[in-house]
Amino acid sequence: MNRALRWTAWIVAVLLVVVVVFLVWANIVMQGTRSAALQVWRDDRVTVRDAGDAVVMTPTGSANGVGVVFIPGAKVDPYAYMATFRQVVASGTTVVITKPTLHLAFFDTRPLATFESHAPEVRTWAVGGHSLGGVRACQLADDPGVSGLLLLGSYCANDLSDTGLDVLSVSGSRDGLSTPAKIDAARHLLPADATMTEIQGSNHADFGAYGAQPGDRTATISRADARDQISTAIERWTEGLRSAGLS
Structure with a gap:
């Protein structure tokens, strides 16, 4: 005994x-870079609000009616993505950056409606994520209220090829974690008309402002250049969502 x-x-x-x-x-x-976050807080085109379970970014000017619920990568500070979406929000899109349970997307079982409730004025919703957050976003993309899917340095593990989702996948040629080979291998899980954008010289950490990440490769373009290209790709995609929502 x-x-x-x-x-x-x-x-x-x-x-x-x-x-x-x-x-x-x-x-x-992985903490967000303070200087990058401060630039967003001081931008009078963008309003930032901590809603407790999410960071809500809304345009101070005219809104386009499009919103994105965005899920951070594993153990990445949600505030690290404010700089990523600064220009996107300034151009009219609302972005709700979630605060995953234990900082890991797969432990967060809350429905999208939890985060969509922070922006009731949005008419067209999309879900997105970076790295592991993107994998989780793919699982939530079959929500009937979702029109689009945004993947930043990420790819799906579930099959969305037969959905009518408007998908944008932005990847980096120097990504050491979500490598170009992994992105290509999972391409068949996305709709045939998904927009695949690879930024030459960009790496995994370029999708947020949190410094270097273990296992990543060295970028060959500046962080500012990468962020500008990422923002431009997302803005074009949200404009398509807006147009589809009006039709």
Whole structure:
């Protein structure tokens, strides 16, 4: 009996250590670059609001009626994506950046409606994400209220090829995590008319403002150049969503 109790206590202790280590690991996030975030806060074309479970970015000028629920990459600070969407929001699109449970998208089981409720004025919704957040976005893209899917340095694990989604996939030729080969291998899971945009010289960390990321390759273009190309691609895509929503 004593031996059994000792084994039980040992197993419980090991499990507790594993849980504690995991929780500590999950809460060590890649912080957003302060200077990039401050530039967004000071931009009078954009309003930023912390809604508790999300960071809500809305245009101060005329809105186009399009909104994107965006899911961060694993353990990346949601505020790191403010710079990514600065110009997109300034041009009229609302972006709701979620705060995933334990900073990992797959632990977040909340429906899209939870985040869409932060912007009731939006008429056309899309879902998107970076890296692991994009994989989760693909799983949520079959929501009947979703018109589009945005993948930044990411790809789907589920089949969306027969959906009518307006899909934009933006990848980097120097991405060391969501490599061009991985993007190509999962291409068949997207609709045939999906827009595939590869930014030459861009890497995985260029899709956010959080510094270098382990396992990534070195970019051969500037962060500003990469961000400009990413923003331009997203703006063109949201304009298509807006036009489709008006028709």
